[in-house]
Amino acid sequence: MHDAILLLQKIIQIPTTNDYEERVALLIQSTLAQHNIPAKIINYAPNRSNLIAEIGNPDAPNVLGLTGHLDVVLPGNLADWHYPPFAAQIDGTRLYGRGAADMKSGVVAMVYALIGLASHQADLNGRVRLILTIGEENGAQGAHQLTALHYADDLTGLIVGEPTDGQIVYAHKGSFNYTVTAKGKQVHSSTPELGINAINGLVAFANREAHLFDDAPVDEVLGSLAHSITVFHGGEQINNIPADAYLRGNIRPIPTFDNQAVTQRLTDAVNQLNTDHGAHLELAIDNSFMPVKTALQSPLITAAQTAITKIWQHPSDLTVFAGATDASEFVLAPNQFETILLGPGPFSIAHQVDEYVELSQFEAMITIYQQIAYQFLQ
Structure with a gap:
């Protein structure tokens, strides 16, 4: 042998x-x-x-x-x-x-x-x-x-x-992992108008993310950029409006829409949502592979x-x-x-x-x- x-x-x-x-x-x-x-x-x-x-x-x-x-x-x-x-x-x-x-x-x-x-x-x-x-x-x-x-x-x-x-x-x-955290205000679920639901902030981001890269140019060899939200977590108790929530996503960048372009697109989306919604979103880049x-x-x-x-x-x-x-x-x-x-x-x-x-x-x-x-x- x-x-x-x-x-x-x-x-x-x-x-x-x-x-x-x-x-x-x-x-x-x-x-x-x-x-x-x-x-x-x-x-x-x-x-x-x-x-x-x-x-x-x-x-x-x-x-x-x-x-x-x-x-x-x-x-x-x-x-x-x-x-x-x-x-x-x-x-x-x-x-x-x-x-x-x-x-x-x-x-x-x-x-x-x-x-x-x-x-x-x-x-x-x-x-x-x-x-x-x-x-x-x-x-x-x-x-x-x-x-x-x-x-x-x-x-x-x-x-x-x-x-x-x-x-x-x-x-x-490539492979690009990110986390978006949402910060709201916890209150009793009977008076939601007094609080800020962190989950709602993440839902707004998820809805935006679904079409965030629709215009990303296709690479002639590698095809289209792929993107998915793969983790979603929020809330701890059924009768509380949650103050904290987070999601994680994975993106597969391509040379025609690379990691830098992905980062800028995510950053712009978070910044825009923060002007439109009560929950405050923060973006963190976990891994960025070219x-x-x-x-x-x-x-x-x-x-x-x-x-x-x-x-x-x-x-x-x-x-x-x-x-x-x-x-x-x-x-x-x-x-x-x-x-x-x-x-x-x-x-x-x-x-x-x-x-x-x-x-x-x-x-x-x-x-x-x-x-x-x-x-x-x-």
Whole structure:
């Protein structure tokens, strides 16, 4: 059995459900050390650490980043799983477990790609940087920290190893989370005219939000901006007019109507409602992840197509998806660089029971990442 499969089993067996990523980072650091590749552990919080490793001429200007996240989502109801989510069981051609697709298989494929490239560093016309993060599934804290520490400042290209089933994803929407709180005045429900109902303020906002982005221009690749109110909370007692209420919403920005435009539109709506209604509304931006888009003629996409065609004897589909990734944080770095998503495992099985990866696809992806590095850095 390939050593990469054994490592994949080991890290799936470490539950990193938005915590304990440091155990995986340390295991990967030890694996890289066995191949004389030093790696930095960058602490974020107790038991939570990112990892950085790099090979190649440190003075080379071209830098290809390979990035993946170490956390996974919760498994849900264990009784629904046919394979224990943290057993990393192999059945036939598939390895099952939470994170098998999203995205520990991509992480390990990148680790072993780096190991293979390290033994032929003289053939690299640049550097390859492995960037492994914590907390992507719950706010991209690791990517935010590493961007602030300048680990994306000199990137020329970036491959995100999310599960794409071997397809090249060249664009994805952003993700924007916000909270609107309403402040009113609590009184007895028998005399509502003496109070200010905070819920009414939120209802007014919800009604405005339903058509707030109707004029947002459609992106030719990513389509329309998506927006939803997903949390609504107000009131504590049936015979009180509530003084406090809040709602939360999620928006998927696009390059033609980006995060800054979203923020301005929400701010204007809240300001206008505050002049028209008794309840006072306040807007808070909880998370703001940028949309990502790379030109189809870019050198990174060309290198990826060349590598995939060489290994699988056919070109990859070029596609997009609506979710956001750590790339949304890394592209906030001061330089501009090309970005693609490419990894083993079907995205359709991510976050679901009996998550799996095809082992043949996983092993092939190691070679594909290596071939992309050679091609792109040339």
